[in-house]
Amino acid sequence: MTTGTDTTALAAAGLTAPAPAPAETAPAVGNAEGTARAGAPVLKSPAPAAVAGPPEKPAPAPTRTKSGALAVVRGLKAVAVRTAALLALTALWEIAPRAGLVDATFLPPISEVAVAWWELAGDGQLADHTQASLIRSFGGFAIAVAVAVPLGLLIGWYRPLADFLGPLLEVFRNTAALALLPVFVLLLGIGETSKVSIVVYACLWPVLLNTISAVRNADPTLIRLARSMDLSTPRLFQKVILPASVPAIFTGIRLAGAVSILVLVAAEMIGAKAGLGYLINASQFNFAIPQMYAGIVTISAIGVAFNQLLVTVERRLSLWRVPTSS
Numbered sequence: 573m574t575t576g577t578d579t580t581a582l583a584a585a586g587l588t589a590p591a592p593a594p595a596e597t598a599p600a601v602g603n604a605e606g607t608a609r610a611g612a613p614v615l616k617s618p619a620p621a622a623v624a625g626p627p628e629k630p631a632p633a634p635t636r637t638k639s640g641a642l643a644v645v646r647g648l649k650a651v652a653v654r655t656a657a658l659l660a661l662t663a664l665w666e667i668a669p670r671a672g673l674v675d676a677t678f679l680p681p682i683s684e685v686a687v688a689w690w691e692l693a694g695d696g697q698l699a700d701h702t703q704a705s706l707i708r709s710f711g712g713f714a715i716a717v718a719v720a721v722p723l724g725l726l727i728g729w730y731r732p733l734a735d736f737l738g739p740l741l742e743v744f745r746n747t748a749a750l751a752l753l754p755v756f757v758l759l760l761g762i763g764e765t766s767k768v769s770i771v772v773y774a775c776l777w778p779v780l781l782n783t784i785s786a787v788r789n790a791d792p793t794l795i796r797l798a799r800s801m802d803l804s805t806p807r808l809f810q811k812v813i814l815p816a817s818v819p820a821i822f823t824g825i826r827l828a829g830a831v832s833i834l835v836l837v838a839a840e841m842i843g844a845k846a847g848l849g850y851l852i853n854a855s856q857f858n859f860a861i862p863q864m865y866a867g868i869v870t871i872s873a874i875g876v877a878f879n880q881l882l883v884t885v886e887r888r889l890s891l892w893r894v895p896t897s898s
Contacts, residue, residue, distance in 0.1 A: 680862050688862035689869065697851070702870060704846040705836060708764065712771025713832040717825060720776050724783025724821075725809070734784070745781065749774035749835050753842065762843030767836065774835040775828035782824025786817035822886040829878050833871060 662682055669676035692698040727734045727741075753770055760766035790813055798812045840849025848867050855864035 678861060680865070684862045685865045685869065688860075689866035692851075692863060692866055698866070698870065701846055701848050701851045701867070702874070705833075705840065705848045705871075706874070708767050708840075708847070709771060709832045709836045712768045712836070713775050713828060715768070716772045716775035716828060716832075717779055719772075720779035720824075720828075721783055721821060724780045725787055725813070725817075727780075728784040728787025729809075729813070741780075745777045749831075750838055753839060757842065767839045767844070770839050771832050771836050774831045778827035778831065779821070779824040782820050782827075783817065786820035787813060789820070790816045818886070818889050822882065822889075826879055826882045826886075829882055830875055833875050833878070837871060 665679075665682040668674050669679055669681045689698070727737060749770055752773065756766045756770050756773075760769055794812050794816070795808070798808050803811065836847070837849035837852070840847035841853040844850040848871050852864050852867040852871075855861070855867065
């Protein structure tokens with residue numbers, strides 16, 4: 573600590589002591605008035621800088637990719653579940669004959685059946701037989717649907733007509749189509765007419781009976797509401813009856829699609845020169861067992877594809893329906 577004498581001496585020598593650095597004044601915290609009374613200078617603290625808020629969270633990534641991946645996984649899982657039984661049957665069919673569990677002469681491995689199928693497809697025989705069967709089957713099926721749906725709507729709607737035709741329908745619907753096959757052959761010959769006619773007869777009843785049931789089971793509340801709006805009968809059918817009847821009608825149509833192929837195969841085994849039924853029958857007589865199974869597999873594939881086509885058409889016509897929660 574320098575005294576006054578030291579300061580005078582330093583001044584005489586031309587030296588001065590450095591001035592003490594001003595004390596830093598802290599920003600006024602608390603009572604500024606009390607600080608002013610104490611004689612301490614009151615300094616205005618600089619305006620605080622804008623406090624930056626918390627960093628904005630990045631927008632969540634779109635969930636479309638995730639949902640799309642989940643949909644793909646679910647689709648693959650559904651396909652795996654549906655094909656598991658077919659793969660198991662294929663493996664059993666291949667292993668059982670080779671292991672001696674069944675006689676390979678009468679049930680050859682599926683690999684031999686695949687080779688026979690490929691040979692039939694390569695020389696054009698399979699295509700010719702398939703084309704002949706499809707023309708007969710789809711022709712009879714289309715005629716049956718065109719006749720059965722309008723007739724079913726009329727019988728289901730008009731009670732007097734239902735009472736008049738009821739006994740006749742009961743008689744014929746309980747008569748198997750294959751039991752009448754000899755009658756069709758005697759009356760119409762062994763040509764295409766008898767084969768198409770037996771398909772029409774077999775396909776008529778599933779479609780007709782399901783259509784009648786669909787019309788009779790239509791919601792009566794909707795019908796009364798439509799009548800209260802002064803809808804004409806054609807508009808009532810268009811707006812109420814037909815939409816409500818689509819599921820039941822297509823159930824009958826799908827049954828008729830399966831019946832059309834099964835009955836046709838039986839009809840082609842009698843007096844036919846082409847068709848999958850003829851191929852199966854001829855292969856059996858010639859003891860060409862792999863070719864016989866190739867024809868059977870082809871018929872099964874056609875039936876599955878036809879059913880899936882009808883399911884797709886039904887979904888397109890039933891877009892108005894509210895999907896049921898699983």
